[in-house]
Amino acid sequence: MKLGALLGMEVGVEVGIGVGRRGRLGALAAAAGTAWLALGAPAHADTYFLTVAGLGGEPDYEQSFRQLASELDRVLQGPEHHVYTLSGPGASRGHITQTLRDIAGLAKPQDDFVLILIGHGSYDGFEYKFNVPGPDISGRELAALCNRIPARRQLIVNTTSASGASVAVFARRGRAVIAATKSGTEKNATVFARYWVDALQDPTADVDKNDAISALEAFNYATAKTAAFYESQKRLATEHAVFDDTARGGAVRVASTETGAGRFLSSVVLVRMGSARAAAANPAKRGLLARKEQLEQRIDTLKYERAALSADDYKQQMTQALIELAKVQEALDK
Numbered sequence: 001m002k003l004g005a006l007l008g009m010e011v012g013v014e015v016g017i018g019v020g021r022r023g024r025l026g027a028l029a030a031a032a033g034t035a036w037l038a039l040g041a042p043a044h045a046d047t048y049f050l051t052v053a054g055l056g057g058e059p060d061y062e063q064s065f066r067q068l069a070s071e072l073d074r075v076l077q078g079p080e081h082h083v084y085t086l087s088g089p090g091a092s093r094g095h096i097t098q099t100l101r102d103i104a105g106l107a108k109p110q111d112d113f114v115l116i117l118i119g120h121g122s123y124d125g126f127e128y129k130f131n132v133p134g135p136d137i138s139g140r141e142l143a144a145l146c147n148r149i150p151a152r153r154q155l156i157v158n159t160t161s162a163s164g165a166s167v168a169v170f171a172r173r174g175r176a177v178i179a180a181t182k183s184g185t186e187k188n189a190t191v192f193a194r195y196w197v198d199a200l201q202d203p204t205a206d207v208d209k210n211d212a213i214s215a216l217e218a219f220n221y222a223t224a225k226t227a228a229f230y231e232s233q234k235r236l237a238t239e240h241a242v243f244d245d246t247a248r249g250g251a252v253r254v255a256s257t258e259t260g261a262g263r264f265l266s267s268v269v270l271v272r273m274g275s276a277r278a279a280a281a282n283p284a285k286r287g288l289l290a291r292k293e294q295l296e297q298r299i300d301t302l303k304y305e306r307a308a309l310s311a312d313d314y315k316q317q318m319t320q321a322l323i324e325l326a327k328v329q330e331a332l333d334k
Contacts, residue, residue: 045290046080047112048103048151052096053087054119054160055131061189062088065118068197072116075200075271079280082106093137100145112268113151115142118193121160123184128165130158139169147172155215155268159193162186167244167251176245176265178219180226182253188238195225200271210296211276216255216266219243223253257304267297275332288332295325 053069056062066087073085084099100115107113120131128139146154154175158166165184170177180192199205199218206213207220223241230237242251245264255262272280280289299321306314 045110045112046082046108047114048082048084048107048149049076049114049116050084050099050103051076051086051116052091052118052130052132053085054091054117055133057120057131061120064194068118068193071197072200075197078272078277079286089133091132092134093132093141094134096132096137096142097145100142100149104145104149107149107151109150109152111151112153112155113146113149114155114157114268114270115146116157116196117160117163119160120189121158121162121166123162123165123187125184128162128169128184130160139166142166143170143172146170146175153268155265157196157215159190159196161188161190161239163190164242164251167242171244171247173247174264175247176215176243176268177251178215178241178243178265179251180239180241182240182242182251186239190226190239191229192222192226192239192241195222195229198222198225203273206273211274212269212272212293214266215268215270216262218270219265260304263301263304266300269293285332288328292325292328292332295321295328299325 049072051069051072053065056065069085069087073083076083082103084103086095086099103113117130122129122131122136129136130139130142142156146156152174155178156166156170156175157178158170159180162181162184163179164181164186167177167179180190196218199221200213202221205217205221207217219241226239226241227237240253242253243262243265244251245262246260249259249261252259252261255266271277276289280286299318302309302314302318302321309317
């Protein structure tokens with residue numbers, strides 16, 4: 001898209017020049033965190049993924065958990081992605097520990113790390129545990145292992161029953177946490193994992209139409225689909241997904257420009273599609289793609305900071321960022 005057309009579409013009602021940027025500016029799901037910008041957006045960061053399918057307990061659950069993990073293993077493959085998947089006997093406490101130690105030895109501070117837990121969890125009122133073959137592994141043990149991974153940006157997606165009890169244990173600055181349940185007392189098997197995996201494969205999850213699905217977009221998609229499932233079954237919902245990406249205000253269910261909830265989560269790109277995936281696979285365009293995503297984060301962060309800026313300052317910063325974004329987009333389109 002030409003610079004003039006993109007600029008005219010981009011600024012929209014935000015600064016009074018036009019509407020749109022293919023929906024990016026208008027989508028709350030695209031809002032990026034100041035914390036991420038403070039840490040910096042490296043041009044060549046890798047992402048390390050570890051998916052663990054825990055103990056099923058019953059054949060149907062066992063098969064379902066393994067299938068979801070296998071789907072994720074396929075979907076998450078991509079340029080600069082390092083994908084690890086543990087299931088069945090390989091998902092033991094010992095194997096999880098060793099794999100996280102291996103990742104700790106490979107990941108760099110500028111990289112991203114994503115841990116996805118699929119299965120059953122338990123909470124006895126004091127401690128959350130992830131059910132795996134052999135001795136279960138506690139949330140505290142997992143948190144300690146993740147703390148040793150040098151990647152400054154981390155995401156833990158706990159889709160298990162009772163997962164809400166793990167949020168406070170996992171929470172820390174630079175780490176977003178998603179849980180399928182709002183507390184440790186929601187102990188029934190969850191369906192959130194199914195829709196989380198679907199979110200990373202369904203183009204409609206890409207609300208801002210930038211050919212990338214962020215963790216916030218996936219969360220919103222899976223949450224909506226989970227609610228629709230219980231409504232269609234005419235059943236009382238036994239799970240209510242939450243997230244915490246500020247490490248200070250506790251878990252919430254929706255993003256907010258007032259509290260900043262969702263800013264960091266929206267900056268974590270999980271999968272790229274179409275032109276973005278092609279650019280990520282092209283060494284000549286990889287740096288441009290990283291700059292584009294950094295600028296998109298800056299633009300959306302300005303929306304969160306608008307109340308603290310004068311109208312002129314906001315318009316000036318937004319226009320400057322949009323002009324540079326348009327130039328980067330033109331270079332990517334060539």
